[in-house]
Structures are given as C-alpha cells and as structure tokens.
Amino acid sequence: MKRQLLALAALTVATGAMAQSSSVTLFGVADVSVAHLSTSGKSVTGLANGGNSSSRLGFRGVEDLGAGLKAGFWLEGGVTVDDGAASGFKFDRRSTLSLMGNFGELRVGRDKTPAYQNLETFHAFADAGMGAINGHSLISGSAAGTPEGSNPKRVSNSVSYLLPKLGGVYGQVTHSFGEQAGNNSLSSHTGLRLGYAAGPLNVAGAYGLVRGGTATTDVDYKTFNLGASYKLGSFTPMVLVASDRGADKRIDLYSFGLKMALGQGELRAAYSMYEDKKQDDADSQRLALGYGYALSKRTELYATIAHIKNDGKAARKLGSSLSPTPNVGKKLTGYEIGLRHNF
Template sequence: MSIYGVIMKKNLLALALLGSISGLACAQSNVTIYGIVDTGFIKETGSDGRMGENINNRIGFRGSEDLGSGYKATFQLEKRFNLNDGTISGVDWEGASNLGISSPFGAVRLGRLNELPTETFRTLDPFNQFGVGSMLLSSQRSTRLSNTVRYDSPNLSGFKLGATYSLGKNTNSDSIATGDIPMKNQGADNDGYAISVKYDNGGVSALANWSRLADSNDSSVWNLGGAYSFGPAKISLGYEKTHDKGWKLGSVKSGKRSSQDNWLLGLVYQLGAGRINASFSYMDIDHSSKWNGSKDIKKYSLGYEHKLSKRTTLYGMVSWSDFENGQVADFYRGSSADDSVTGVQVGITHKF
C-alpha cells in the first residue's frame, strides 16, 4: 500500500472516531446556565430607605437529555440570593431543585417546584407580584413547594392543565405528634393539592386555580381571572378567595385565621421600548374571631419600565395602600404599620 493510501486510511479512522465521539456527546445532557440580577432603592412610609430587589435575584441550571420518541429527562437547580449583600435567600436551592420526564403527553417533575396558583395568577398583575407595586397578597400565598410532584399537560388547543401533590411533614404516626408545633394533635398535618386550568388564544387568556397547602390545617385558596390584549394595551381582571385556618406550611399563623376576598384590575401599555404598568387591588378581610365585621384594604400602583437592551431594564414604581384602620394594617403588615403606606422603588434588572 502506498504512503498516500496509509495516510488516507488513518484519516478515515480518525474521522470515524470523531463521529462516534460526537454521537456520544449528543447523548449527554444539554445544560443552560441562566440568571437575573436586580437591585435598586426602596422607601416606604414608616421605614428607612433601603437597597433591595424587584425581581428575585437568582442563578440557575436547567438541563435535558433526549431519550428518544419525544421523551426527555429534565432537571432544574436554582439558587436565590440577595444582591445587595451577597447573602443566600431561603434554603440553599430556594428557587428550584427537581428532576423529571417530559413527553408528548405532558411533563412530570419531582422535588421543589413553583406553586401552580401563584405561577399562573401572578400573570394578571402588571407588576407580576414583585416590588412595592405588587397586588395585595393572600396570607396563604406560597411561591414554591417542597416534597412535591407536579404534572403539566401539553398545549390542548389553547388549554393547559396542571396538578400538584405535596407531602406534609408528618410522615408517620409519631413524627409531628409532640414538640413545639404539634401539628398532628391539632389536625394541621394535611398533605397539599392543587389544580390549574389555563387558556391562551392570542389576545385572550383565562385561568382558574384551586389549592390547599400542605400542613395548613386544610386552609384553601381558589382564584380565577383573565386578560385581553388589544393594540399596545392589555387589561386584566382577577378574583381570589382565601380560607385561612391559622396554619401555613407547618407554621402556626393563628393571628391570620380569616376569610379573604381579593380583587385585581390591571393595565399594561407598551410605548416602544417603554411600558406603563398600573393596577388597583382591593382586599376584604373577615377576621370575625378578633374583629367586629370585615375590614378592607385598597392599593393603587403605577410604574414604568424602559428596556435599555434585550436583557437590561430600568424601572420605577410608586404605590399607595389605604388600610381601613390600624387593626387591618397590623393584620397585613405588622404592628408598626401606618393606616396608609406610600412606597417608591427605582432600580435596574439584567437577565442572562
């Protein structure tokens, strides 16, 4: 065999080896690193000015492996932190820590995940339930759930369905029977459930949710709402009903035992690279064990966002909350709250 033939044979072997290595690489997990960094200044009535965030700061890792026939193994790990001082927010992997399988029939994930009602209902709020402009929040609101299995359906002609099941802390007959928080003795050691229905068809969207947090003494929340987009504007309307029985995720919240009705009206208006956000939130609280009759809160919010680029945004917002009296201010914000609170927030967000 000529020298030329030997060289060609070696080149072909090298190409074949490279091809097999490439095939192995394709079978590995595809991992995406992403995050948000956000900071600014906040000033509210009765409080000193402080540095804080609007959107939660985070760094995350999201990946998948193609299993063939439309199936994928998926995972997500997300850490939340405070940008202004570098400290960790919540548990080590506060944002997410889950593993699952996606398929043509939907996705199933296990671990720590977003709560369905919060994830969907917050889209009706022009401020996405962030910052001083956020709508008034239920005392049973929770952003993420641990020890949870979650199912998300594929898109079914504009409809998407979701469901979660969360284990409570009491996993045997004695685990929470005694101690500082005797959940079992007080009947508060229930498992958690949630169902969600969403519809999105161009300019029209609607949603409905029902949830019961784990270890909440069977407290429950349901909500519904929708949004309509036309030209540069979008209007949204939502209603939420909360039955708080004095517990939340295993912690005693006896001072919050109440029934709450919460309404939200929102408006978003695009102005080129800018966006105006406005909302009115109204909450009626029936705290009959301590109050004589129900009391209400009204909150008005106005904000502006301006995109400097695809990833970087400047923002500013102002809100005014009007509490019926000191009792309801104490219920919602704590003993130092004033009967009315004005909040101002400015800052910058970068997504990567």
Template sequence: MKKHLAALAAMAACGAVSAQSSVTVFGVVDVAVSSVTNKAELVYTDPLLAIAFDPAVWLLPHSVKASRTELRNSGLSSSRLGFRGVEDLGGGLSAGFWLEAPITNDDGATGVSTFSRRSTVSLSGGFGEIRLGRDNTPVKTSDDTFDPFGATGIGGSLIAAAYSHSRNSNMVQYFLPRNLGGFYGNVAYGFSEKTSYSPLGPYERDSDAGRYFGARFGYANGPLDVALAYGQRDGLSGPDANNDFYDVLDTRRTKSKIFNLGATYDFGVAKLFAQYSQHRNERSTLPADYGFGLLAIDPKTKTQGYLLGVAVPVGAGVIRASIAQVKQDDNQQSLWYRTPDPKATKFALGYQHNLSKRTALYATVARVSNKNGMNLTVGGPNVMTAAAAVTLPAGVAYQAKNSTGYEFGLRHSF
C-alpha cells in the same frame, strides 16, 4: 488510515451525544433604591368609649410612623441564579432538570446556598410532563401571570401579599401536553412526609400537616389567556409540643384553601389584567380531642381579593398600573356589636424602560390603605413595633393606616 477513520467516527459519535444534551446557566440581577413609610393611627377599640372624656388619650400621639430607605434586590424581577438542562432520550422522550437559587445581590450575603426557588427533575414526551421536586404552586403561577407587576416589588399583587401558597416542596406534578389547541393545565400533590405510628398513645395524634394539593387549568389563544387554579395546604394549629392532655385539647387541624380565577387580554395598544381570589382558612377538632375541643371558639376565616391592571407599551418601555383590594371576614363579633371586616386597597404605578432585551431601568410607586385592623404594606419596616413603644390606656389601640413607597432600579437578565 483506519485508525484515523475510527477516531473521526468516535468524535462524531461524541458530538451527536453532546448535541442531544444541553445545560444552561441563567439568572437575573435586579437592584433598586427603595423607600417605604408605614403609618398607624390611634383608634378606639370599643365604640362605647368613643365619647369618653379621657385626658390621658389626648396626650397620646395621634399617629406613629416607621420609615426606611435602602438598596434592595428584586424590584422588577426576583434576583436569581439557575442551572437547567435537557437530554433527548429518543422516541419523543426527554429528561430535564432545573435548579434555581435566590440571590441577594444588594449585599451579596445570599448566593447559591439553597435552590429554594425551584429544584426539579422531569420526564417529558407526547403524554405531557411529569415533574418531581420543589416548585411554584398552581396558585402562585396564576398570581404571577395575572398581575402586571408579576407579584414582585412594591407594585406586586396585594392578593399574593395577603395570602399565598407560593412554593411547595416534595411535589409530584403532571402537566398536560402543549398541543391541545390552546388548553393547558397541571395537577400537583405534595407529600406531608409524616411518620405514622400504630397504635397511637392516648394523647398522640396522626395528621396530614404539610400535605399539599393543587391544580390549574386554562386556555390561551391569540390575545386571550384565562385560567383557574386551586390549592389546599394542610396543617396544625395549637401548641402540639409535648403530646400532653392540654395540647390535645388545644390542637386543631387546619386547611388553607385558595381558589383564584384570572385573565389577560392583549389589545396591542394595551394589555388588560384581571384576577379574583378567595382564601379560606378552616380549622377542625382532631378526633383525639374526645369532644373537649368543642368548648373552644375557633372561627373560620375567609379572605377575598380582586385585582385590575393594565400594561401599555410606550416606545422602548411599558407603563404598568393596578388597583387591588383584599377583604377579610373573621366571623368575629362582640356582645354589643359586630367587628368591622378588615380590608385594604392598593394602587400601583410603574414604568419600565428597556435598554436592550436583557437590561431595563424601572421606577414604581405604590400605596396601601388599611381599614379596621388590616395590616398590609408595600414592604419596609413594621410600624406596629413603633406602636408597641407607646403605653396605652384601656379602650384604645394603634392600627395600621397606610403604607407608601417608591423604588427605582436596574435589572439585567442573562
């Protein structure tokens, strides 16, 4: 009898331990028929040549196109397969892990080969959460949150398409606790993992290339959610290959800095989205250049973008729409005139019909209009490849003009 009681006690203890831990398999399988047409038009690259009489130009095609229809994944939500788990450590503490892999379910070529979407381990408690590993950057979290299309598919944010820090490896993050009356936030630091040497050779240099810093803070209460985010990624530009004298002259430190501010407000009959974002790409001469790099012209660039969107529930579905614009300031000008700033505008419209909580049909159309050399698309083939096949005389070039696409598909989550 005592043996039976001991066995039952052991089984109960094992049950209590297993109840304190859980592992979940989850994922999304999303596939769509997609068709995209990208177009470029012939332009004069110098206004002084616009009135030139050149019969050779007359014989050139006024425009070139690149089109493709395909079955592809991730039209409404990014296809993925993941594993996550949590263990109750007692005393309000818990440990967890999250491994999430991208999958290409349209052709099955990519499965769980990498956990590049997210691979983290964390410790949580009343103090908040400490998370280690590869994860979304704070800026990407805002891009996903404040876009009615979730920055996914042909309707996804033009801002995220133009520039984004997306995900980062080797990060240490701290998240505020959730009981702060609606306030939330996190800070992130990504190690460059570069080796430092002492002393350095005459043509060598230390750098922080690969280092990342970011933060996001917001307030969510009732229908309102508003947040601001910042991210900075350090890098190098230039050859930086052989550590010789000429590489030292050409090498620059770079800093990619992104700031964005976004908000949503849910009126019930409609949810409004708004986002403003600014990206600065800064370059500076390394100290090892001994001043010679000052002879090089290396302008800073700034890109600004905004997005306005709406999501309207209709029966078992939802209608989404957005307009976004991105404008780039290259600080470029010639001897005769200032180069017009490249810019692009995007319109997107989509409908999602929910067959259940896990399964949905969807359709999306989108169009991007480019000006002054901007080359943003809704996806698909590179039109400039077609343009490169045409021999051009001096003074003219093909520039991306517009990109139009549609997709309709099926998404299932589990």
C-alpha cells in the same frame, strides 16, 4: 490510511454524542433598586432586592432520550444583590427533575404551586417589588402545622403533572407530601390549574388545599383564584379574583391591572382591594404605577410608586423587601428606582 480511519472513528463517536442533544444552561436575574417607604412615625430608605423580578441564580438542562422523550433538571436559588449574600445558598426557588414527551410532563421536587402561578400571571406587577400583589397568602402568617404557610408559593416533596399542548388548553395538577409522622396528610398540599391561551386571550382558574392543624386536629386551608388578560394592540388589561379561607378566616382579593407598550418600554398599573370577610373594618386598598424602560432585551431600568390604605383594623404593607409593617389603620407609601439584568 490508519490516521484517516482513526479520524473517521473519532468523528463518528462525536456525532453520536451530539445526536443525544443534551444541554446545560447557567441563568439568572440580578435586580436591585433604591427605595423609600414612609408611614405614620416610620420611614426607611435603602437598597431593595427584586423590585422588578426576584434575583436568582440557576442551572437547567435537557437531554433528548429519543422516541419523543426528554429528561430535564432545574436547580434555582434566590440571591440578594445589595449585600451579595451567598452563605447557605440553596436551590429553594426550584429543584426539579422532569420526564417530558407527547404525554406532557411529569415533574418531581420543589416547585411553584398552581394557584401561585395564577397570581403572578394575572397581576401587572406579579409578586415582586413595590407594586407586587403583596404576598401569595392573603391570610397573613403561617398556619400551625404548615411550615410553608396557608397558601404557599412553592412546595417541597411534590409530584406534578403538566398537560401537553392541546390547542390553547394548559393545566397542571400537583400534590406535595407532608411527610409528618403520625398524620400522613398533615402539611400536605394539593393544587390544580386549568387555563386557555390563544391569540390575545389568556384565562385560567386555580385551586389549592393545605392540610394544617396538629397531629390530632385537621384544619383545611383553601385558596381559589381566577384570572384573565386580553391583549388589545399595545394595551393588555387584566383582572384577578382570589380568596383564601381557613381557621375561621376569609380574605378576598379583587385586582385590576393594565400593561401598555409605551416608547421603548412598558407602563404598568394595578388597583387591588383586600376584603376581610370575617372581621369588620379590616380591609385594604392598594394602587401602584410603574414604568420599565428597556435598555436592551435583557436589561431594564424601572421605576414604581405605590400606596396602600388600611382600614381601622388592617396593617397590610407593600411588597418591597424594605417595607415596614404600618401601625394598624395607617397608610403606607413607597417608591423605588431600580435596574434588572437577565443572564
């Protein structure tokens, strides 16, 4: 009888622990390609990282707190497959703690900015590899006093609120603290995103503001973008318009893309135009074409070819991690064949 009572008590404790419904998941992406790029007087061949998706390693978990509340964490860092670099590994891609419920989600830590999420959502190659949108910041270089750049992919020291499911409406507002002595707003970032996704349609707009400059002089860097996609059977056309402005610079982007189910994979194509509104003869045009063949639900074999044409005063490069910066006014062509595995 005592043994039966002890067994029943142990089962009760175990059932109570399971009722809390907590989980921790190890996940990641391993992506590497053989790439070749050439421009006037320069060429390079080798292994490139993240030709389809950025390689990463992470941990995430959720705990059911009851009463409709959940707590979650997400720790994710970038890795390089070609050399296995792990020295100084840190969770620089995402490091967040969240509280979720019917009210939405409150998220704190390091995370993607709302404007960047629009760029990668409405571009056929997102922001990885040879055909990538080629940088989250259209204004090249980092802004003085803004270590993360004039239009950052991710920001640290941030607080975000994400809307709950409201039909097809979704949205996010984020503020990151600059934490600079003497000027509380210096290096801070504020961003928001609002969209609607229902059936085949997905459309969203985003805005971001970075406070740059010095301790005594403020320089605002602003980004705007609007994207849309619409699924028509096996075709998904998409369009993206973006603009980065600040420090007497303005670069506009117009991108048209297509994803199409083809055989046991997906065909991807994108055409993009970069227009420098403050400098003549400094525009660029890029065309990219790629195909991903699904070996399984988690593994893809892919190939991409891309070409960028720079005007006389432009020197933009392709998105590959191997891409050299061409001489001013010169073209750049590249191709890659790679393998991506999600786990």
